[in-house]
Amino acid sequence: MLPAMRTLRILTRKCGARAFRPPASTNMSSMLAARTLHTSNSLHVKPNKPTNPPPRENPAYGVGPRGHDNVGHKRFADFDLAGKVFIVTGGAQGLGLAMAEAVVEAGGKVCCLDHAAAPSACFHAAVSRIVPEYGGALLYRQVDVRDSAQLDAVVASVAAEHARLDGVVAAAGIQQVTPAVEYTEPDVARMLAVNYTGVFMAATSAARQMFKYKTRGSICLVASMSGLVANKGLLSPVYNSSKAAVIQLARNMAMEWSPVRREDGAGGIRVNCISPGHVLTPMVRKNFEEVPGLREKWEAENMMGRLADAAEFKGAVLFLLSSASSFMTGSNLVMDGGHTAW
Numbered sequence: 001m002l003p004a005m006r007t008l009r010i011l012t013r014k015c016g017a018r019a020f021r022p023p024a025s026t027n028m029s030s031m032l033a034a035r036t037l038h039t040s041n042s043l044h045v046k047p048n049k050p051t052n053p054p055p056r057e058n059p060a061y062g063v064g065p066r067g068h069d070n071v072g073h074k075r076f077a078d079f080d081l082a083g084k085v086f087i088v089t090g091g092a093q094g095l096g097l098a099m100a101e102a103v104v105e106a107g108g109k110v111c112c113l114d115h116a117a118a119p120s121a122c123f124h125a126a127v128s129r130i131v132p133e134y135g136g137a138l139l140y141r142q143v144d145v146r147d148s149a150q151l152d153a154v155v156a157s158v159a160a161e162h163a164r165l166d167g168v169v170a171a172a173g174i175q176q177v178t179p180a181v182e183y184t185e186p187d188v189a190r191m192l193a194v195n196y197t198g199v200f201m202a203a204t205s206a207a208r209q210m211f212k213y214k215t216r217g218s219i220c221l222v223a224s225m226s227g228l229v230a231n232k233g234l235l236s237p238v239y240n241s242s243k244a245a246v247i248q249l250a251r252n253m254a255m256e257w258s259p260v261r262r263e264d265g266a267g268g269i270r271v272n273c274i275s276p277g278h279v280l281t282p283m284v285r286k287n288f289e290e291v292p293g294l295r296e297k298w299e300a301e302n303m304m305g306r307l308a309d310a311a312e313f314k315g316a317v318l319f320l321l322s323s324a325s326s327f328m329t330g331s332n333l334v335m336d337g338g339h340t341a342w
Contacts, residue, residue, distance in 0.1 A: 053267070058259035060268045063216045064326020078324040082107030082135050084217075085162045086321065087155060089113045089145055089202045090172030093122045094281035095222065095310045099169050101126050102314035103321060104136030111158045113143040113151070113202075114172070145172045145198030152205045159209035166217040167321050168206035170199040173222065173239075175283050177290050180237045188238050195242035200249060207257055207269055216260075216268035220320045223247045223273045225336040233297045234287060247273055247332050254330030270329040272320050277336025279308045303338030 065078060074080065086103050090096035091112025100110045112123070119140040127138050143154050159165035174194045176187060203219050210217045226236070227243030250273040257269040278284060278298045284307075288295045299306055316333055319325050334340060 052255050053259040053261055055259050058261055058267065060216075060258055060260050062260070063268045063270065064323040078326075079106055079318055079322045081166075081318075081322055084108045084166035085158065085164055086110050086167050086169065087113060087158060087165070087202070087206060088169040088171060089143075089198070090222075091123075091169075092116050092140070093120050094283065095276065095279055095313060096169065096171035097122060097126055098310035098314055099171060099220075099222075099317040100138060101129070102318045103169075104130055104138050105134060105314075106318055106322065107135040108166070108321075109137040109139075109162065111139045111141055111154075113141050113145070113154060115142070115144045117142050145202060146193045148197075148201045148205075151198075151201055152208075155202070155205040155209060159213060164213045164215050165206060165209040166215050167210075167219055168202055169220045169222065169317060169321070170202040171222040172198050172202070173242075173283075175236060175239050175287065177234060177236055177287060179235050183238060191238040192242055195239065196245050196249075199246055203249075203253060203271070207253070210269050211266040214264075214266050217270075218321045218325070219253065219257075219269060219271045220317055221246050221250045221271070221273035223250070223275045223332065225275045225277050225334060225340050227275060228334070229340055231298075232301060233294050234291060243275070247275065249273075250332065251330045258329045270320075270325070272325070272328060272331045272333065274313065274316055274320065275332055275334045275336065276313060277302060277308060277339045279310055279313070281310055301339055302336060303342065306337070308335070308337060 081103055084107075086100075086108050088096050088100040088103075088110055091100045091110070092114035096114075097112065100112050103110045112119075123138075123140060130136060130138060141154050141158075143151050145151055155165070155168075172194060174191060176191055178187065199221055203221065206217075206219060223246040224240075224243040226240040227245075227247045230240060250271050254271040257267060257271060260267040295307070313335060316335055320328070320333065
């Protein structure tokens with residue numbers, strides 16, 4: 001008798017049930033082989049299979065201030081980003097540019113990456129608002145986040161120029177308003193290439209440099225409340241599901257990169273994401289052109305009765321990138337005017 005059948009008969013006998021007899025036509029060898037495909041046996045796990053660093057054995061000390069180190073020495077010292085270097089994808093306009101400006105105001109040097117060959121008028125206006133005394137800088141590089149090799153090379157060059165990289169804001173994203181039954185495979189692939197894979201590759205490119213230069217930095221992924229709920233009045237199944245994936249991605253990257261590795265001192269990289277509600281960005285304004293009455297519907301769906309301005313997220317990204325959030329990782333900061341709270 002096959003071992004599996006013997007075990008099954010013992011179990012059914014103990015449970016008071018009649019022994020199971022497969023049909024005569026059943027090939028037990030095939031059935032067991034098929035079952036093996038769905039079975040995980042810890043005895044067969046390779047000893048060198050990668051796993052996350054044990055946090056207690058690799059505590060992330062040195063990530064932020066301890067005690068009252070920053071209290072009373074300088075106004076809002078925990079939010080100070082002077083001398084630090086960051087990258088913002090999707091930074092040519094809208095939410096990404098507003099977040100980049102926040103970092104510059106705190107003294108950070110920011111390189112904005114976007115697919116446009118040249119920066120927009122909005123970007124030039126942001127540059128004109130820089131106060132030199134703050135020490136920040138705003139630069140632009142043309143990069144398509146779907147080109148992983150180019151993205152990785154640009155991130156590496158920015159880090160090499162300054163011999164450090166303190167973080168990245170992955171804000172590049174696209175939208176397509178289409179009923180699910182009308183999506184084509186290329187449509188889905190294009191959306192995910194930007195909204196998920198582009199975010200993934202931006203974060204991993206940055207993390208490699210942060211490990212290399214041993215910077216205890218922070219990565220902020222821009223998700224959306226659309227990753228938590230379906231947007232009333234807007235048929236965007238791929239966009240919404242891609243943002244849900246980004247929220248989960250932040251948790252997994254945080255688990256992997258937050259501990260500080262004992263062997264080389266690298267790590268201590270916090271990963272969080274922001275989930276904005278409806279924001280008046282160029283992409284959203286295009287949605288309003290495509291769907292009449294959509295703005296009014298969205299304004300009525302949150303507790304504040306209005307949509308957000310991109311500048312309202314400056315404080316959030318500054319909080320997440322600075323040592324003010326030094327004990328925060330793997331979290332999703334929802335800022336939606338109360339949309340998902342009722």
